[in-house]
Amino acid sequence: MTEAELRQKVAGLVAQFHKVRNAKQSFVPGTTPVRYAGRVFDEKELQAAVEASLDFWLTEGRFAEEFQSELAAKVGVEYALLTNSGSSANLLALTALTSPLLGDRRLKPGDEVITVAAGFPTTVNPIILNNLIPVFVDVDIPTYNIQVNQIEKALSPKTKAIFIAHTLGNPFNLDEVLGIAEKHGLFLIEDCCDALGSTYRRGAGGEPFGSFVGSFGQIATFSFYPAHHITLGEGGAVLTSDETLARIIRSLKDWGRDCYCGPGENNTCGRRFSGQYGNLPPGYDHKYVYSHIGYNLKATDVQAAIGVEQLKKLDSFCAARRRNFQLWKESFGKYEKYFLLPKATEGADPAWFAFPVTVRAEAGFSRTELTNHLNTHLIETRNLFGGNLLRQPAYLNIAHRQIGELPNTDCVMNDSFFLGTYPGLDKEQIDYTMDSIEQFICNTALKKK
Ligand SMILES: Cc1ncc(COP(=O)(O)O)c(C=O)c1O
Structure with a gap:
């Protein structure tokens, strides 16, 4: 049999396996737990995971490319970068604002970021970890989002950004928050980890159906942990339409490197052995040039393959x-x-x-x-x-x-x-x-x- 025929045969068996293993159970009150969240999938996700496993590329590859471009297109932004969790996405988003590539606009230690305390810890943690000061504003009940009329009271000459979540999927008042951010020259990071698919209509008389959250601020983050709107098992993404921010985020995500070759690629910039960086000798291999203090927060292609199918749902x-x-x-x-x-x-x-x-x-x-x-x-x-x-x-x-x-x-x-x-x-x-x-x-x- 050819490889393609074998893949097809395996996919057929996976579909049969799914039918046997994951047959829908009927609900028995008092015996079957009523879950608050969980994975929802069919044979397509299993087949995709197996297909990616057969490729055995393992790190980010063709499925990551596909997932990133589908996600960016869906939300309505230019770039989506896959990460290994929503918390990693948050860390990348906030850390990106400290990059030297932003010049005078970069956040420096001691600068302030407006946020809320009624939320998930890893929205706030990147602020602390970057030696910035979180400034907590109270929330409104029952929208559970930031009290917009308190934000201006939180401003100081050191305020540089607003980093808040669309709580439990309910968009915060983007008109007000964006208005304040624009007026005072602040970055806005939308934590959309719980809000993929939520929409917001800007301004009275604007477009009737609104735009997806994640397309309003400079950067947005998403989580694909099983409780969320789609799941990759573990996973997250950082979205932006700003080319410089995308470059910074990619660098921070990939060990801090300056090189932007995809996994397994070489010399995408065409200057791999002819550039001059920092105090390195001329022509030092661009693959090992580091322009940020970075991490490795990549996901795998198996996760991405599952994501491609989840996104269709x-x-x-x-x-x-x-x-x-x-x-x-x-x-x-x-x-x-x-x-x-x-x-x-x-x-x-x-x-x-x-x-x-x-x-x-x-x-x-x-x-x-x-x-x-x-x-x-x-x-x-x-x-x-x-x-x-x-x-x-x-x-x-x-x-x-x-x-x-x-x-x-x-x-x-x-x-x-x-x-x-x-x-x-x-x-x-x-x-x-x-x-x-x-x-x-x-x-x-x-x-x-
Ligand atoms: C608002 C919010 N931000 C960030 C995260 C972190 O995402 P992850 O669990 O993928 O690290 C979560 C997690 O559920 C969340 O609810």
């Missing part, structure tokens, strides 16, 4: 997330007395990562009592990541500024949680969860009598 995944969000919202409607329900930012159409809920102070029960109850009924919930990062052990002594006492950030830490919206979830599981919540509320009310 993105629209249907996002539709399912929006449908599940709506189902939760309708089901929770009669319990508004107990819960603050989530709200999309005006002008946004979120592909919700989750359904966040805040237990009202007057509910008569706590967030933890409820999530504990749900947990014993095999219904997964999650807190809004780190709650208030400033109260986490690792952050107790970090250099920072904060605007006020961050009361809503504390409220998120104490009273908020989220349920899943991922495409693996459907009405049956949502109804079961709501029955369980109803039971909890009735029992709590009885106990109080």
Whole structure:
């Protein structure tokens, strides 16, 4: 048999294997866990992973090229660079702003970056790791995004950038944030790790359907960990339309090297042995010239191959997330007395990562009592990541500024949680969860009598 015939035969067997191993199980209330997130895939992802394994290229190759160009085209930017995680993407995005290639615009130690404490740690960590100062602004409930009217209070002569996430897929107010960034000459990094597929419509009377988040700021980051909108197992990406930033990010991602040859390529610049860099001797091999203090944050082609297939499903995944969000919202409607329900930012159409809920102070029960109850009924919930990062052990002594006492950030830490919206979830599981919540509320009310 030829190689092509063998590949075809293997692909056929993989499809059969998938049918046997991953046959859909029916949901048994109280026995089957209600997950908050998970991988959703079919035989195509398995076949792609095997196809890339048969190539045995292993590092980034043809599938990485394809994934990067499809992702950039989908989001509507020029460049997408694959990484091994969303956290790595965040590290690259922020570190890129410190590059000497940016001249006077580069961020220097002691410069300030505006962010929030109600979020995921690795949005904030790159700020600290680059010896910059995070400036924390409180969040709004129930959009769970930065309070835009507080941002200007956070400005100082040292403010150089805003680095915030579209919380749980809900775009922050891009009109306001971009307006402030433009007015004060700040970089904007959008952490879109939870928001692939969310859209935002700029300005009143703008285009009717909006643009994808990740196409607004100078740099955007994405995560492809299994909980996210598409998964590569582990994985992430940095997106930008700025050629210089793309070059810097590629360099930082690839050991800090100046050379931009793809894996296995040589002399793309045509000056491999004739350039002069730093204090190196003339003609020093460009492959080993380092213009940044870099890392190796590349992913593998097996991951990228899975990503190519996942990306084809993105629209249907996002539709399912929006449908599940709506189902939760309708089901929770009669319990508004107990819960603050989530709200999309005006002008946004979120592909919700989750359904966040805040237990009202007057509910008569706590967030933890409820999530504990749900947990014993095999219904997964999650807190809004780190709650208030400033109260986490690792952050107790970090250099920072904060605007006020961050009361809503504390409220998120104490009273908020989220349920899943991922495409693996459907009405049956949502109804079961709501029955369980109803039971909890009735029992709590009885106990109080
Ligand atoms: C907002 C946000 N940023 C960054 C990350 C980090 O992504 P990763 O887990 O791929 O490192 C996450 C992770 O879920 C996240 O939710």
